[in-house]
Amino acid sequence: MNGSERRSDAPIGPPWSVDLLADLHAGVLDPETEAELRPRVESDPEALEVLAALDATLADLSALPPLIMPDDVAARIDAALAEEAAKQRAEQAAPAEQAAAIAPVVSIDAARQRRAKRLGWGAGLLAAAAAAVGVVVVALPGGGGDSSPPAAQQPPGASDAPPLAVRSDALGEAYGEVFGLRNFGPLENQTTLAGCLEGAGITGNLDPVGVSPVTLDGDSAVMAILPEGLQRFRFVVLDPNTCGPGKPEGLLADSSTGGESSTAPTS
Numbered sequence: 001m002n003g004s005e006r007r008s009d010a011p012i013g014p015p016w017s018v019d020l021l022a023d024l025h026a027g028v029l030d031p032e033t034e035a036e037l038r039p040r041v042e043s044d045p046e047a048l049e050v051l052a053a054l055d056a057t058l059a060d061l062s063a064l065p066p067l068i069m070p071d072d073v074a075a076r077i078d079a080a081l082a083e084e085a086a087k088q089r090a091e092q093a094a095p096a097e098q099a100a101a102i103a104p105v106v107s108i109d110a111a112r113q114r115r116a117k118r119l120g121w122g123a124g125l126l127a128a129a130a131a132a133v134g135v136v137v138v139a140l141p142g143g144g145g146d147s148s149p150p151a152a153q154q155p156p157g158a159s160d161a162p163p164l165a166v167r168s169d170a171l172g173e174a175y176g177e178v179f180g181l182r183n184f185g186p187l188e189n190q191t192t193l194a195g196c197l198e199g200a201g202i203t204g205n206l207d208p209v210g211v212s213p214v215t216l217d218g219d220s221a222v223m224a225i226l227p228e229g230l231q232r233f234r235f236v237v238l239d240p241n242t243c244g245p246g247k248p249e250g251l252l253a254d255s256s257t258g259g260e261s262s263t264a265p266t267s
Helices: 018-026 029-041 043-063 069-100 108-116 121-133 172-179 190-199
Strands: 165-167 210-216 219-231 231-237 251-254
Touching: 018 043, 029 043, 029 210, 043 219, 069 219, 165 172, 172 210, 172 219, 172 251, 190 219, 190 231, 219 251
Parallel strands: 165 210
Antiparallel strands: 210 219, 219 231, 231 251
């Protein structure tokens, strides 16, 4: 092919289609086609008007303010994600409930050893399954038969597993264990939790996406995860013995995702 010949697949014009000019403007044509097309387009006044209009459109779009999701919409999305996570845990816990109904009673030490091998979300799922059916694992004396009295069940929500241990300088590490749980522990219900949060001066959405008893630096407490926006959460740790309306001293620690952790001062 010499310089006077046209490539068989080169665009023919003018006039040029708007789609072709948009591809040229966006730089998505192959280098050979663009090299042949650009000087011909730049000599066409109508094509230059289309390119100028595309430049103006891009300038207008770049000048628009960034889109920000409203807080109430973000909170609803977080709540929906938490509800879906809880459903998935319940579905995965169903086989464990069936096994608990027919499995023989085993030593609590053996059960704890097996539980200790499970990490992350796995441990949280087993704890949720045990809480749902009120399973109690006890050690029977040797030789026990069918005449042995049945083991007493724990109250709903109770578990053999010790409370999750958290540190005041790393509250966010508890996210995977607490997210989606509804175990109010000594606070008993959402109303009591809300009173403790209000007493600590915390406002906004007080319906947690996760709540569970914990130990904070070795002391018994209750952690609540509150939604603050899309994929943003606030981790609050309360002293169940001192928190309540008008009792700010019940707040032990408070941290938001992406921020610094803070520990409430002691009185």
